[in-house]
Amino acid sequence: MRASLRRGRTWIVVAVALLAGALVLVALQGAIRAPGPPLAADDPAPGGAQALARVLADRGVEVRQVRSLDAALAEARRGATVFVHDGLGVLDRARIGELAAVADAIVVARPDFASLEVLAPGVRLAGAVDGAPGAAGCAVPAADRAGTLSDGQRLLTIDDDAAASGFTGCFPSGDGFAVVAGTAPDGAEVVLVGATTPFANESIDEAGNAALAVGLLGARDEVVWYLPGPGDADAAEAPTLAELTPGWVSPVLVLLVVATIAAGIWRGRRFGPLVVEDLPVHVPASETGEGRARLYARSSARLRAIDQIRIGTIRRLSAVLRLPRSADVDAVVVSAAQATGQPAASVRALLVDAVPQDDRELVRLARDLDGLERAVHAAIAPDPSLDATDPTGRRT
Structure with a gap:
């Protein structure tokens, strides 16, 4: 909300200035302009009677x-x-x-x-x-x-x-x-x-x-x-619109109409199909994610961005920990805490409760989520650097 206000403060200032100017103009018109025609019998203004x-x-x-x-x-x-x-x-x-x-x-x-x-x-x-x-x-x-x-x-x-x-x-x-x-x-x-x-x-x-x-x-x-x-007033003696209009107005209007039509034809032409590829067009997932991330960044939706990262992390942790599809977040928190040896409260704060207040905190939470996922993988999955054929368990 604060970030939105900061981005839009210029337009807010302009709107407030326009509103204040309109109010001043109305006040000045009310103070200067008489409420009725000059010398009106019911007009108490200076120009009335x-x-x-x-x-x-x-x-x-x-x-x-x-x-x-x-x-x-x-x-x-x-x-x-x-x-x-x-x-x-x-x-x-x-x-x-x-x-x-x-x-x-x-x-x-x-x-x-x-x-x-x-x-x-x-x-x-x-x-x-x-x-x-x-x-x-x-x-x-x-x-x-x-x-x-x-x-x-x-x-x-x-x-x-x-x-x-x-x-x-x-x-x-x-x-x-x-x-x-x-x-x-x-x-x-x-x-x-x-x-x-x-x-x-x-x-x-x-x-x-x-x-x-x-x-x-x-x-x-x-x-x-x-x-x-x-x-x-006598409407019959009043000058017509044609009499009041200068002679150059009609040619200029015709020229403007022709220019508008020409501009519409020029800008409205389509040189070939809008999309070269045959539909449906394949959009890589990375582009979709990057575009959504830019939208979140533009609107300062930090909580929504971190929630999307948390959803992916919880889904992958559930798969690594061999939890059923019906398992809730609390089950994932308990299993991850047991696997890594971290306090359950810390894991829950990382996966659910923590709210980023600025971009720096958002980046920190994203890194901590990645670290938690790596820690769970390291605790559950075998170390690929160990040689399974070596009875001593020495690294290759």
Whole structure:
């Protein structure tokens, strides 16, 4: 057992290292990755928005989180404020237009190009502000109560056409604004918040973020918290696998298939019979014994190896001592002890009880067994060096 552990300690160390690395990776992912999507109303992680949802609920606002466009459309028709954060960018212009056509009020956190083109034509993305933006400076009640916003805001610009259609900006920084409000072409009241910081758990308590978020989403008794999922994407407009695959992939795949088939034919050929000799093949007993001994040595099966030697020794001693086939080991021990004059306990320990602890002891036991067998032969069989015709018994 110890020898097996010594031989396999390298693989054991590798397995333990891989297991430890997997556990560390799982722990890091659990600590870094949010349990839910960004700005989820039931997510307590730093990137979630559970704090805002609970504040709204305490103020009597019913917050219903949905993950499909159909559910959002159904709730919007009832007059609820629609809060949208399309972090994956799955909504196309047609779906955003469907939502704008039935909603009375829409608040969009970190809008993308499609949302701006449908809800606020003429409003564009303008990067991020360095530090905190300026004071509200607009007539939007929620922004006016907030006063200021924290660092990390993203900016939106308003061109002349958007300004002429009624869009106004709050919290300016240069030519951009952190919040833009106006009326969409379909008639919905739209508020575009450039960043997610006013809504996220980790930053909602900074500056006037909480006042802005509560003011925008708490104006009505119901809020539809809509986080689009992959199921809202238009599968018909999604690129096919052939469109996403580079042109060189197909020839390489064909070449790999041809090479695999050729390698299989090459390695699978048989040049003549596997065994030249006519079966059954005769294997010398010495090769069998040597192979079995190597297997015992490789697996450190010392006790099994010495037992095989003992079995052969006991069988030969039984034949030399003229014992019947039914004789047990104890009979062989007694007869061998009587023939050699050795103590029966020593003979029994040698033939049965002794257990080798290492290779050196295994070799010693094998030599002692050979010596016992020679001693029995010398005691039982006549000495071939004595001349039987010489009455004096002198050696020849």
